[in-house]
Amino acid sequence: MLSAEEIDGFRDEGASPVTPPDGPVIDARGLELVFQTNDGPVHALNDVNLQISKGDFVSFIGPSGCGKTTLLRAIAALETPTDGQLMVNGMTPDAARRSRAYGYVFQAAGLYPWRTIAANVKLPLEIMGFDKAEQERRAADVLRLVDLEGFERKYPWQLSGGMQQRASIARALAFDADILLMDEPFGALDEIVRDHLNEQLLKLWERTEKTIAFVTHSIPEAVYLSTRIVVMSPRPGRITDVIDSPLPRERPLDIRDTPEFLAVAHRVREGLRAGHAYD
Numbered sequence: 001m002l003s004a005e006e007i008d009g010f011r012d013e014g015a016s017p018v019t020p021p022d023g024p025v026i027d028a029r030g031l032e033l034v035f036q037t038n039d040g041p042v043h044a045l046n047d048v049n050l051q052i053s054k055g056d057f058v059s060f061i062g063p064s065g066c067g068k069t070t071l072l073r074a075i076a077a078l079e080t081p082t083d084g085q086l087m088v089n090g091m092t093p094d095a096a097r098r099s100r101a102y103g104y105v106f107q108a109a110g111l112y113p114w115r116t117i118a119a120n121v122k123l124p125l126e127i128m129g130f131d132k133a134e135q136e137r138r139a140a141d142v143l144r145l146v147d148l149e150g151f152e153r154k155y156p157w158q159l160s161g162g163m164q165q166r167a168s169i170a171r172a173l174a175f176d177a178d179i180l181l182m183d184e185p186f187g188a189l190d191e192i193v194r195d196h197l198n199e200q201l202l203k204l205w206e207r208t209e210k211t212i213a214f215v216t217h218s219i220p221e222a223v224y225l226s227t228r229i230v231v232m233s234p235r236p237g238r239i240t241d242v243i244d245s246p247l248p249r250e251r252p253l254d255i256r257d258t259p260e261f262l263a264v265a266h267r268v269r270e271g272l273r274a275g276h277a278y279d
C-alpha cells in the first residue's frame, strides 16, 4: 500500500502538472547520497551524472543494493541527496513533486483491498480535490489505457497479479503527470505475464509520450523497453555505462531474437560484469 509519505505527496498544494522545459526532464550532476545509519554511513550513490530527455524510456539496471531505488526516490523527492544537483522538469525535486510532475509505480501494486479498482485509481484524485465527475472521467480513461475496462467494480483480490500491477499503473497515470517513475513493477510476475505487460507498457508509452524511468534486474526487459539503458555498479552506485538503444521504437516481442537486440544485451551484461567484484 502507499506509505504515509507517498500519500502526503498527493496532498501537497500544487498547481496542475507543468509543461516540461526544453532542456532535460531529469538532470543529475555529481549526485551523492549517503545514509546515516546506526552501523555507520551507507554510501548509496556516488557521482551520478545523467540527463534524461522528454519522451525517453530509461531503464536502470545494476546489482541488488546498488542504489537504483534510492536514485528513483531522490528524483521523487522521497530521499534528499547529500551533494550534487538534481533537477526535475527544471525545478528542485520538491517543487516538481508539488507540481505533480510524476506518477510513481512501486514493486508491489499497493492497492487498498477494501477499495474497488476504480476507487483505488481515484484515490490520489480525491486527495488532490478533483471533483467527482472529473475523477470518474479520468479513472475511466486510464483504466481503458491499461486494458482494465470492465473491472472498475472489482476488488484487487479478484484480479491477477498482472492486472493489479496494471491498476497501479493506471493510478499513477490518473493525474496525467509527464514523468512515470517505475520501480521494478513487474519483478514479482511470471515471465509470460511480464512479457505481455512489457508489450502493453511500450504501447502505452507510445500513446502517451511520457518520459519513463524504470528500474529492473532483467537484461531482456531493459533492452526490450528502453531508448536508453543506464548500467550501475555495485554500491556505492555509480553509472558505468549509458547505452542509447539502436532498436526501432516499434518492437514486437520477437525482436529479442535479432542480432541487434542480442548485441545490446551483450553490452549491458559486459557493463554489469565490469562493475561487479566476484570474489
Ligand SMILES: Nc1ncnc2c1ncn2[C@@H]1O[C@H](COP(=O)(O)OP(=O)(O)OP(=O)(O)O)[C@@H](O)[C@H]1O
Binding pocket: 035, 036, 037, 042, 043, 044, 062, 063, 064, 065, 066, 067, 068, 069, 070, 071, 235
Ligand atoms: N533509508 C535507508 N537507510 C539506510 N540505508 C538505506 C536506506 N535505503 C536504502 N539504503 C541502503 O542503500 C543501498 C541502496 O539501496 P537501494 O534500495 O537503492 O538499492 P537497489 O539497487 O534498488 O536494490 P534492489 O535491486 O535490491 O532493490 C543499500 O545498501 C540499502 O541497504
